[in-house]
Amino acid sequence: MSVDVMIEAVLPSDMKNRRYTAFEHLFYGYTTQQFIHLFIDYRSAVQLANKDYPYSLVSEPGAMGNxxxxxxxxxxxxxxxxxxxxxxxxxxxxxxxxxxxxxxxxxxxxxxxxxxxxxxxxxxxxxxxxxxxxxxDTVVTFDWQNRSYVTTRHGTTWNLDRISHRESRASSGEYKCYHTGGQGVKIYVLDSGIKMDHEEFKYRARWGANFVEGSPDTDKKGHGSHCAAIAAGKTYGVANRAKIIAVKVMGPEPGREDRSIDVTTRKRLPEKHSHETMVTALISGINWAYGDAGCTRDRSVITMSLSLHYDKAINEAVAAATKGGMTICVSAGNHRTNRVTKSPASARSAITVGAPDFHDRIVWCSNYGPGVDIFAPGVAILSAGIEHDSQIMEKNGTSMAAPHVAGIAACYIERYKISGPAVKDMIIATATRDRIINPKGSPNRIAYNNSGF
Incomplete structure (x- = not known):
């Protein structure tokens, strides 16, 4: 609609019989008060007529029309x-x-x-x-390597050892931490859900919300339970006294085969149900956690081990939640690139986490470069499974790295009474430095829980 047509709509009938310029229209036969009101209408008409609405959409892979x-x-x-x-x-x-x-x-x-x-x-x-x-709206994917093995092994957890010591001690399995373990801090796990009755979570976990249409209120994939237990599991978790809230934003990925294998029988585990997960679900999960945390946002952490192409809305949702006081930890991604261009990994206010191995080498699949804030263990990580209430599984990827830092964040919030940007600043300030053998242009930092060892 042109400006002239829009102006014509607000003119008295005696002025519509001849052509006036917009400027003449404003002055002809009007009192001062009438002029002021008409000017406001005219200004709004110009703004609306000249507005460049961004309706030319770029279709990304996985986009759903309309x-x-x-x-x-x-x-x-x-x-x-x-x-x-x-x-x-x-x-x-x-x-x-x-x-x-x-x-x-x-x-x-x-x-x-x-x-x-x-x-x-x-x-x-x-x-x-x-x-x-x-x-x-587009599809979101997990940031993990799809090679998971069931194990009844309850031995050493090298990853917890690594984040509690300055030196690499892959064979020690000794986790040093403060006994309070993030008590009173909430960790929102935005993922595939959590197996609520697992021994790692009992009495400290609650079901929050489910934004995957047609998916049950439980974890059918195992990814969310594994990440949750890394952050705050009783035995395998960093902050083993923190509260855990399940926010389901991911279902098993459509079109991907589940490769989980029982190492005893060598049989493939039953195929999981497939559900598509969209950007909408992820933003809704962040929004729900923000609202649920309420006045405790400064004592709340979100961990997200997932990614998609760069998405402005997701990054702005992360920025809004962190501005409100929440701490957000995200995986750097498994694309073997030196640029963190995915979302939410590219959100500046989040803590973006890459993954090293036992020997402090960046894992072959991990993203790296200046967009990564810090590294945390991401190879052969033992944590909760979903087949029964005591199952432990081993998984790999930056998905496993991010919840380590979420657990450290919870411990720092509880121990040092800090919140907001100060949490990210302290995690970076206390990190173990110059131990990554192949930093590839990344900040040379490994997450550390400041245990003093």
């Missing part, structure tokens, strides 16, 4: 945001096959929603000027 993520302007009030969402929903449900607005999000100045609608239809909404940008 599943749209909308980021609203941060300056909007809650009332304005709700009015816009209601308008979009009314329009969307009138379109054949469209389900309308799904999840909505609000974290400080981060406001947005997910909707099933053609992107160009958003231009028909009167409050379209409230939109900051839009993007297509």
């Amino acid at each position: 599943h749209i993520i909308v980021r609203l302007k941060g300056s909007l009030t809650d009332e304005d945001s709700m009015r816009h969402v209601e308008e979009v929903h009314r329009l969307a449900v009138q379109r054949p096959g469209m389900r309308g607005v799904g999840q909505t999000w609000s974290m400080g100045n981060f406001k947005g929603y997910q909707v099933q609608i053609a992107a160009e239809d958003l231009e028909c909404v009167p409050t379209a000027y409230m939109i900051d940008y839009v993007e297509e």
Whole structure:
């Protein structure tokens, strides 16, 4: 719609019979008060007519057509945001096959929603000027190497030894930590869920939320339970007194074979059910954790061991949650690249974690470079399985590295009474330095729990 047409709509009938410039329209026959009101309408019309809405979407791999993520302007009030969402929903449900607005999000100045609608239809909404940008919903994947083996071995845990000693002691299996173990701190595990009755979690874990449509409130993959027990498991966890909250944002990945094998029988474990996981679920998980933490955000940690292409909305959701006081730890990714260009690993306020092996060498699959904040063990990590309540499994990847740092963050928050950016600063300041043999341009830091050994 042109500016002239929009101005014509606010003019009295006697002025519509001849052509005026917009400037003449404003002055002709109006009192001062009428002029002021008309000027406001004119200014809004110009802004709306000249607005460059970002409706030319780039389809990333895994994108689902007509599943749209909308980021609203941060300056909007809650009332304005709700009015816009209601308008979009009314329009969307009138379109054949469209389900309308799904999840909505609000974290400080981060406001947005997910909707099933053609992107160009958003231009028909009167409050379209409230939109900051839009993007297509896409698939999120785990940051782990899909080579997991079941074991009944309850021996040494070299990874816990490594983060509690300055020197590498791969064969020692001695974990030094303060006895309080992150007590009173919440760790939100945004992943495939948690096996709540596992011995590693009893009495300290609770089910939070499930954003994977059609998926049960449990862990059918094993990834989330494994990560949760690394962060805060009774035996295999860094912060073994922290509270654990399951936020399911991932199901078993579609189109991928599960390679978990029982090392005793050498039989492949039963195939898991498949569920697609989208950006919407991840943002919804962050938003839910932010709301659930409430006044305890400064004593709350989020750990996410997953990734997708660079996504502005996810990174801004991370920024909003950390600005609100939460600490967020994310895996660097398993793409063997020296650039951390994925999300949420590229979110600046998060703690991005790469993975070294027993000998302090960067794991072959781990991302590296200046975008990685710190390294933590990511090879042959023992932690909780899901086949029974005492199963222990071994997994690899940067997925396993991130929850180590989440556990350290919980311990630091509890022990030193710090919060917000100070947690990331302290984790970096206390890290073991110059031990990575092949840093490849990365900051040469290995996570350390400041045990004094």
